[in-house]
Amino acid sequence: MNILVFIKQVADTEARIIISSDNKTLEIENKYVINFFDEFAIEEAIRIKEKIKDSRITICTYGPARSIEGLRTAIAMGADRAFLIDSTNYESDDPLIVAEILAAFAKKEGFDCILCGRQAIDDENANIGAMAAEFLNIPHVNCITRLDVLENGKVRVESEIEGGKKVLDITLPVLLTTQKGLNEPRVPFITGVMKAMKTEIITIDPASLDVPKETLDKNASKTIIFSYEAPPQRLPVKIVEGVTSGEKAKALIKALRDDVKVI
Amino acid sequence: MSKDVFVFVESKEGVIRKVSLELLSKGKEIAGHLASRLHAVVIGYQINDIAESLKVYSDSVITVDNELLKEYSWDTYTAVFAELIKRYNPYMILGPSTVTGKDFFPRLAARFRSPMVSDAIGVDFDDNTVKIKKPLFGGKILSWVVCRSDSMIFVTFRPNSFSIEAGDLNGAIVEEHIEVTRDPRLNIVSVEKTISKKVDLQEADFIICGGRGVNGPENFQILEEIADLMNGRVGASRSVVDSKWRDYDDQIGKSGKTVSPKIYMGCGVSGALHHIMGMDTSKVIVAINKDPNAPIFQYADYGVVDDMFDLLPILKNELQMVKEEV
Numbered sequence: 295m296n297i298l299v300f301i302k303q304v305a306d307t308e309a310r311i312i313i314s315s316d317n318k319t320l321e322i323e324n325k326y327v328i329n330f331f332d333e334f335a336i337e338e339a340i341r342i343k344e345k346i347k348d349s350r351i352t353i354c355t356y357g358p359a360r361s362i363e364g365l366r367t368a369i370a371m372g373a374d375r376a377f378l379i380d381s382t383n384y385e386s387d388d389p390l391i392v393a394e395i396l397a398a399f400a401k402k403e404g405f406d407c408i409l410c411g412r413q414a415i416d417d418e419n420a421n422i423g424a425m426a427a428e429f430l431n432i433p434h435v436n437c438i439t440r441l442d443v444l445e446n447g448k449v450r451v452e453s454e455i456e457g458g459k460k461v462l463d464i465t466l467p468v469l470l471t472t473q474k475g476l477n478e479p480r481v482p483f484i485t486g487v488m489k490a491m492k493t494e495i496i497t498i499d500p501a502s503l504d505v506p507k508e509t510l511d512k513n514a515s516k517t518i519i520f521s522y523e524a525p526p527q528r529l530p531v532k533i534v535e536g537v538t539s540g541e542k543a544k545a546l547i548k549a550l551r552d553d554v555k556v557i
Numbered sequence: 558m559s560k561d562v563f564v565f566v567e568s569k570e571g572v573i574r575k576v577s578l579e580l581l582s583k584g585k586e587i588a589g590h591l592a593s594r595l596h597a598v599v600i601g602y603q604i605n606d607i608a609e610s611l612k613v614y615s616d617s618v619i620t621v622d623n624e625l626l627k628e629y630s631w632d633t634y635t636a637v638f639a640e641l642i643k644r645y646n647p648y649m650i651l652g653p654s655t656v657t658g659k660d661f662f663p664r665l666a667a668r669f670r671s672p673m674v675s676d677a678i679g680v681d682f683d684d685n686t687v688k689i690k691k692p693l694f695g696g697k698i699l700s701w702v703v704c705r706s707d708s709m710i711f712v713t714f715r716p717n718s719f720s721i722e723a724g725d726l727n728g729a730i731v732e733e734h735i736e737v738t739r740d741p742r743l744n745i746v747s748v749e750k751t752i753s754k755k756v757d758l759q760e761a762d763f764i765i766c767g768g769r770g771v772n773g774p775e776n777f778q779i780l781e782e783i784a785d786l787m788n789g790r791v792g793a794s795r796s797v798v799d800s801k802w803r804d805y806d807d808q809i810g811k812s813g814k815t816v817s818p819k820i821y822m823g824c825g826v827s828g829a830l831h832h833i834m835g836m837d838t839s840k841v842i843v844a845i846n847k848d849p850n851a852p853i854f855q856y857a858d859y860g861v862v863d864d865m866f867d868l869l870p871i872l873k874n875e876l877q878m879v880k881e882e883v
């Protein structure tokens with residue numbers, strides 16, 4: 295099985311983020327990690343390889359040079375190869391562009407199955423998976439909770455739907471997005487880390503991929519972030535008064551009913 | 558291209574989802590701004606009643622009624638919706654940021670190579686430019702996104718972003734006929750639905766969320782009772798889900814669901830950042846914790862420092878009384 299995994303390096307939840315004084319840019323503390331949901335994709339790929347011996351796992355990210363760190367972690371976990379599609383000179387915020395570049399990479403490398411996270415925790419889009427699948431004209435399934443490779447060139451996947459579960463058999467090639475519950479991502483062994491240090495991370499220019507010229511244009515993005523702002527600050531907490539639980543409950547209800555009028 | 562607005566109407570067991578009415582209400586305002594028409598788009602099977610009840614909310618109700626559309630699947634829904642877009646040439650296409658909306662809107666946007674903004678929470682106008690408000694980094698930052706005006710725009714909105722206004726329009730129902738074919742690469746093996754009359758967590762107006770402080774699955778009973786009383790839902794922190802006291806479906810936070818109810822009530826939840834990220838756009842946040850130094854108090858509007866097992870039964874009775882007064 296030829297497996298591709300798309301991963302993204304994202305600012306850690308704890309990273310400090312400051313909005314510039316003109317509200318046009320963000321300054322993000324240099325604390326980056328592999329996107330939470332992408333770890334399940336890497337882990338699942340490794341589990342497939344453990345079952346189906348002649349599998350190959352290729353990890354790929356479209357991002358700046360610092361993303362190499364995430365690629366190395368994926369190699370340390372057990373992936374075979376890793377590619378950095380260098381975004382330095384191109385647009386990287388518009389999901390259409392990112393998906394198109396990743397799809398072009400997938401087309402070039404070939405694959406049976408693409409795994410990626412359900413959502414990036416920085417832009418919170420949850421777009422790339424379905425968009426890349428559309429560009430590749432292959433089926434996708436979002437938020438899978440179980441994956442079994444069948445004998446007949448198909449996979450059986452279980453996924454979360456509104457208030458329930460759905461099980462599908464899908465003809466390969468396919469794109470699947472992963473989330474918590476699918477598996478428990480492993481922590482790399484030291485031997486893996488050593489191997490990752492020695493593995494060459496191949497850097498490629500998106501211009502070497504078969505994507506339309508317009509996509510790589512400086513002004514290609516069809517969505518533009520006009521400004522950033524901090525979320526509205528809540529007033530300091532009001533601790534409801536009262537000695538007994540009864541008094542506190544009454545005070546809370548009064549506040550909800552009379553002050554903020556939500557009940 | 559017209560400046561018309563499409564709203565994808567999602568329903569569940571024959572009932573229109575609240576978020577769809579929210580989007581129609583906002584859609585009416587947007588169409589007003591653009592001096593254009595608002596279309597409610599309903600696709601499914603035996604959807605007459607739904608279409609009828611949508612007339613007051615839109616200038617036209619476009620329906621595609623076909624047995625093959627009974628259950629949602631991205632292949633059929635994307636194809637049908639794409640055909641409607643070709644027929645009507647709308648400018649803005651709005652949908653809910655639900656499991657369904659998140660599943661096929663990106664595919665549609667890619668099919669038309671048109672910009673998409675997902676999980677948005679607001680809209681504004683700068684002269685004639687539409688600006689869309691979208692949270693980033695778990696709500697730590699809000700961004701305003703503009704799209705190039707020469708192309709169609711797809712936007713999905715988080716439930717509870719807008720209020721529902723009374724409908725005063727009188728749209729006509731337009732039945733569109735579109736041939737539906739299933740993608741042969743997909744084979745449904747089984748669909749398991751826990752049929753529940755309860756609202757979805759993300760759409761609930763009232764959420765009472767239990768944390769590790771609830772101390773066992775059986776103790777969620779009182780939270781359930783309060784949720785039922787308020788027509789709301791019980792949510793859970795990750796510790797609770799990891800301990801298998803509640804299903805993952807209930808998890809609120811960075812690795813779970815993002816919710817923004819009118820009232821979020823956290824009981825025995827410490828308020829870790831990963832949890833806060835999933836609920837800090839709630840309108841009113843109430844924290845109930847016996848530890849006065851619990852971090853959740855930094856994010857709450859109202860705090861109750863108390864043992865939840867003492868407080869909740871009394872709170873339930875008080876709420877019951879308020880309900881009976883109305």
Ligand SMILES: Cc1cc2nc3c(=O)[nH]c(=O)nc-3n(C[C@H](O)[C@H](O)[C@H](O)COP(=O)(O)OP(=O)(O)OC[C@H]3O[C@@H](n4cnc5c(N)ncnc54)[C@H](O)[C@@H]3O)c2cc1C
Binds near residue numbers: 796831
């Ligand atoms: C990558 C990552 C992703 C994560 N994603 C999520 C997520 O999506 N959602 C999430 O919730 N967490 C998430 N977490 C975990 C998060 O960091 C916290 O560990 C978790 O939220 C803590 O859950 P808790 O508040 O229920 O438990 P605790 O932190 O143990 O807090 C229990 C609280 O209950 C109070 N308490 C105890 N008994 C009572 C009583 N009788 N009455 C009143 N109060 C009482 C205590 O004072 C305490 O404050 C994530 C963590 C990581 C690393």
Ligand SMILES: Nc1ncnc2c1ncn2[C@@H]1O[C@H](COP(=O)(O)O)[C@@H](O)[C@H]1O
Binds near residue numbers: 301329396
């Ligand atoms: N720049 C990128 N490079 C590689 N994979 C990405 C990139 N952006 C997003 N992804 C993948 O797509 C998933 C969904 O991202 P998003 O649509 O941005 O929320 C992520 O979890 C990643 O697996």
